[in-house]
Amino acid sequence: MNPVHLALIPGLPLAAVALNLLLGDRLGRRRVSWLACGAVGLSFMLAVRAALRLAGMPEENRSIVETLYTWMRVGDFSARVSFLLDPLSSVMALVVTGVGFLIHVYSVGYMANDASFRRFFLYLNLFMFAMLTLVLADNFLLMFVGWEGVGLCSYLLIGFWYQRPSAAEAGKKAFIVNRIGDFGFILGMLVLFVHAGSLDYARLFAVAPQVFAFGSAAITTATLLLFLGATGKSAQIPLYTWLPDAMEGPTPVSALIHAATMVTAGVYMVARTHVLFQLAPLSLETVALIGAATALLAATIGIAQNDIKRVLAYSTVSQLGYMFMACGVGAFTAGIFHLMTHAFFKALLFLGAGSVIHALSDEQDLRRMGGLARRIPWTHGTMLVATLAIAGIPPFAGFFSKDEILGSAFASGHPGVWLAGLVGAVLTSFYMFRLYILCFRGESRVSREAGHHVHEPPPSMLVPLVILAALSVVGGFVGPPMQEGGHAFERWMRPVFESGAGGAAAGHAVSHATEWVLIAMSVAAAGVGILLAFQIYLNQPSLATQLQQRWSAVHRVLFNKYWVDELYNAVVVSPVYRISQRLWKLWDEKVVDGAVNGVGYTLEGISSVLRLFQTGFVGTYALFFALGVLVLLFHLVRH
Amino acid sequence: MIPLSWPLLLSAVVFVIGLVGVLVRRNALVIFMSIELMLNAGNLAFVAFARQMNSLDGQVFVFFVMTVAAAEVAIGLAIIVNLFRLRESVFVDEINLLRG
Numbered sequence: 001m002n003p004v005h006l007a008l009i010p011g012l013p014l015a016a017v018a019l020n021l022l023l024g025d026r027l028g029r030r031r032v033s034w035l036a037c038g039a040v041g042l043s044f045m046l047a048v049r050a051a052l053r054l055a056g057m058p059e060e061n062r063s064i065v066e067t068l069y070t071w072m073r074v075g076d077f078s079a080r081v082s083f084l085l086d087p088l089s090s091v092m093a094l095v096v097t098g099v100g101f102l103i104h105v106y107s108v109g110y111m112a113n114d115a116s117f118r119r120f121f122l123y124l125n126l127f128m129f130a131m132l133t134l135v136l137a138d139n140f141l142l143m144f145v146g147w148e149g150v151g152l153c154s155y156l157l158i159g160f161w162y163q164r165p166s167a168a169e170a171g172k173k174a175f176i177v178n179r180i181g182d183f184g185f186i187l188g189m190l191v192l193f194v195h196a197g198s199l200d201y202a203r204l205f206a207v208a209p210q211v212f213a214f215g216s217a218a219i220t221t222a223t224l225l226l227f228l229g230a231t232g233k234s235a236q237i238p239l240y241t242w243l244p245d246a247m248e249g250p251t252p253v254s255a256l257i258h259a260a261t262m263v264t265a266g267v268y269m270v271a272r273t274h275v276l277f278q279l280a281p282l283s284l285e286t287v288a289l290i291g292a293a294t295a296l297l298a299a300t301i302g303i304a305q306n307d308i309k310r311v312l313a314y315s316t317v318s319q320l321g322y323m324f325m326a327c328g329v330g331a332f333t334a335g336i337f338h339l340m341t342h343a344f345f346k347a348l349l350f351l352g353a354g355s356v357i358h359a360l361s362d363e364q365d366l367r368r369m370g371g372l373a374r375r376i377p378w379t380h381g382t383m384l385v386a387t388l389a390i391a392g393i394p395p396f397a398g399f400f401s402k403d404e405i406l407g408s409a410f411a412s413g414h415p416g417v418w419l420a421g422l423v424g425a426v427l428t429s430f431y432m433f434r435l436y437i438l439c440f441r442g443e444s445r446v447s448r449e450a451g452h453h454v455h456e457p458p459p460s461m462l463v464p465l466v467i468l469a470a471l472s473v474v475g476g477f478v479g480p481p482m483q484e485g486g487h488a489f490e491r492w493m494r495p496v497f498e499s500g501a502g503g504a505a506a507g508h509a510v511s512h513a514t515e516w517v518l519i520a521m522s523v524a525a526a527g528v529g530i531l532l533a534f535q536i537y538l539n540q541p542s543l544a545t546q547l548q549q550r551w552s553a554v555h556r557v558l559f560n561k562y563w564v565d566e567l568y569n570a571v572v573v574s575p576v577y578r579i580s581q582r583l584w585k586l587w588d589e590k591v592v593d594g595a596v597n598g599v600g601y602t603l604e605g606i607s608s609v610l611r612l613f614q615t616g617f618v619g620t621y622a623l624f625f626a627l628g629v630l631v632l633l634f635h636l637v638r639h
Numbered sequence: 640m641i642p643l644s645w646p647l648l649l650s651a652v653v654f655v656i657g658l659v660g661v662l663v664r665r666n667a668l669v670i671f672m673s674i675e676l677m678l679n680a681g682n683l684a685f686v687a688f689a690r691q692m693n694s695l696d697g698q699v700f701v702f703f704v705m706t707v708a709a710a711e712v713a714i715g716l717a718i719i720v721n722l723f724r725l726r727e728s729v730f731v732d733e734i735n736l737l738r739g
Binding site for chain 2: 614615616617618619622623626
């Protein structure tokens with residue numbers, strides 16, 4: 001069979017990076033944008049071709065492994081640079097390249113007036129390379145390369161406007177917080193390697209059931225450590241604090257990295273290693289609980305934020321919580337399904353927000369928006385679609401995936417998780433419609449100056465919005481509920497998720513009647529949130545302030561994000577900082593610098609004597625030479 | 640037949656003249672000539688010993704020494720010419736950039 005050239009999928013963006021670096025500013029903006037978008041577009045087509053090839057194969061061996069070369073071989077350990085295409089990685093590759101391509105196109109318009117246009121696309125393409133390596137890798141080590149690569153690009157792009165101190169700080173925060181998670185990831189890999197002797201998915205998953213006893217301490221430790229890595233990358237409790245700050249980056253970056261793709265890497269990783277997680281019920285419970293807690297916590301914070309991008313950031317954290325919730329209750333398909341639909345509507349929300357910010361000359365505060373619906377109708381329309389999708393209103397994409405998560409949580413016997421998800425759904429639709437109303441409806445609170453040049457964005461920004469809106473509408477229909485033998489998406493994913501031990505965990509059947517009730521309840525939850533939002537923010541705008549005063553304590557807690565940042569600062573950051581300061585003064589300045597300077601002073605002392613011999617006169621040297629020869633001769637003659 | 644000590648004595652005298660010349664003179668050219676003196680003192684000793692011991696080895700060595708001396712002159716003069724171009728001087732006590 002012909003090779004599919006999987007390496008080209010991440011390879012093309014990397015080639016674009018190289019060209020961009022080599023040709024430099026000689027390219028000019030036009031060609032830079034063609035190069036960057038073209039590479040990702042081609043990657044997308046290759047991913048489509050690969051997925052079609054995969055679909056043409058018989059269901060039971062739907063996976064393609066292509067090895068590029070052996071990276072290293074030490075003893076009986078070897079790591080190969082090889083790529084794995086199976087239903088899971090093909091969905092990820094399609095989402096990453098597809099949504100990524102649209103965001104690249106959008107960025108051409110959004111960044112058109114930025115001085116560092118070329119650098120932006122350089123980083124963006126580098127990110128695509130790293131992300132695609134992450135999802136297509138067929139072993140943990142290569143995945144880790146991608147994992148760190150996306151972290152680096154995230155750092156670079158959050159701090160893209162490095163002249164702003166807040167952006168530089170946010171970049172550092174994201175990097176350092178992620179480092180904690182990555183530490184867990186590395187340790188998790190080590191535990192797996194020590195026990196199973198391999199980091200290749202195929203071998204690891206094949207031997208895992210024999211090596212690890214069900215629920216043993218080793219596998220629980222390994223999976224919990226891996227999950228720690230996931231909490232860092234995917235912004236879950238306790239490492240979620242970097243994501244809201246990451247909104248300092250340009251908005252397309254927030255859409256691409258901090259909503260649609262990179263932050264879902266943790267979910268992908270848990271789904272990819274589901275064989276291991278299913279051997280460790282305790283870890284799965286933890287994943288479900290952390291997911292549910294994060295979904296709730298972030299949703300409550302989202303209610304009280306005023307920055308349009310921060311609301312969306314907390315919403316992302318919350319939605320990622322839903323995905324982990326799904327993985328935790330064993331419904332990996334539902335998690336990946338929500339990952340996909342979320343990529344559509346959250347990317348759309350961010351791009352729409354970017355369009356609003358663009359229209360209002362860089363205004364991000366919801367309190368200075370309002371009444372924009374008629375001024376920018378296309379942006380408004382697409383944003384409304386996305387808001388309905390995330391709120392979970394049928395038939396938009398978010399409804400199907402979120403409903404499936406809630407249904408699985410209920411069916412798998414986690415009523416607590418289900419309830420948290422349901423409450424989260426109310427909150428989600430509430431804060432999303434709060435954002436929508438404050439931004440597009442009601443009285444305009446736009447400042448006079450910004451109000452003058454409110455305008456629709458150029459076509460390069462508008463077209464991606466429309467395409468994403470279409471995907472947000474129809475994207476859910478690959479997985480409608482209550483299909484005999486599972487819906488299309490589930491059937492596509494089945495080869496991946498049923499290979500492992502107890503892979504049928506998602507298949508807890510509930511009767512159709514129960515399912516109808518569950519659907520009705522989640523739709524009702526969304527409806528309640530929407531009604532509340534309309535009542536409070538549109539019909540009686542005074543009610544909002546009244547409520548805020550009545551519940552001022554609650555509002556303060558939410559507005560200040562539960563003081564988690566302050567807590568981390570007090571408990572972790574400042575002690576570390578103080579200890580480092582102490583060590584710096586004591587160890588670095590006294591001991592290390594002392595030793596180095598001491599060596600220097602000693603040598604200088606010795607050489608100040610020795611330099612007397614170096615007169616610079618050849619005659620003197622010759623004299624010493626002659627005297628030396630004389631002494632030698634004398635010595636020889638005497639014996 | 641003159642005894643071996645005579646040419647050896649002459650060789651030693653020429654060598655010491657050369658050595659003292661290298662040590663005390665300032666002009667690089669004269670130092671150079673002094674070095675040639677030392678080399679030729681060595682040659683003389685070689686020839687004397689060769690004759691004494693009825694062996695051609697010493698005489699052959701002299702040819703090597705002359706060849707090396709010729710090469711050395713070529714390089715040395717080139718250095719001195721360059722030195723003069725740079726510093727307009729061939730006095731070695733004025734060339735002391737490497738003084739510590």
